[in-house]
């Protein structure tokens with residue numbers, strides 16, 4: 562079965578990204594992180610260092626690309642990848658009440 566391609570992060574609702582040229586490499590790194598997270602969940606190892614490293618790589622790119630959340634209150638805040646308590650990857654902003662997205666861009 563073909564895996565559906567994830568939407569580009571710069572097309573997520575309320576996401577602002579200055580370096581849109583970096584989107585392809587961010588999506589590739591996010592795909593790698595997602596596969597590492599799936600392996601970790603399947604192995605029951607939610608503290609996998611593979612996942613930590615894969616997330617760090619994505620977050621370095623998100624920082625370089627200036628990925629921010631444009632929802633209220635201003636100013637826009639940085640967006641990072643992290644794991645939820647069940648070991649699924651999400652994107653989360655730095656607002657006092659964080660906004661969150663699934664990897665497919667669905668707001669949580």
Ligand SMILES: [Zn+2]
Pocket residue numbers: 630631632638654655656659660
């Ligand atoms: Zn936000």
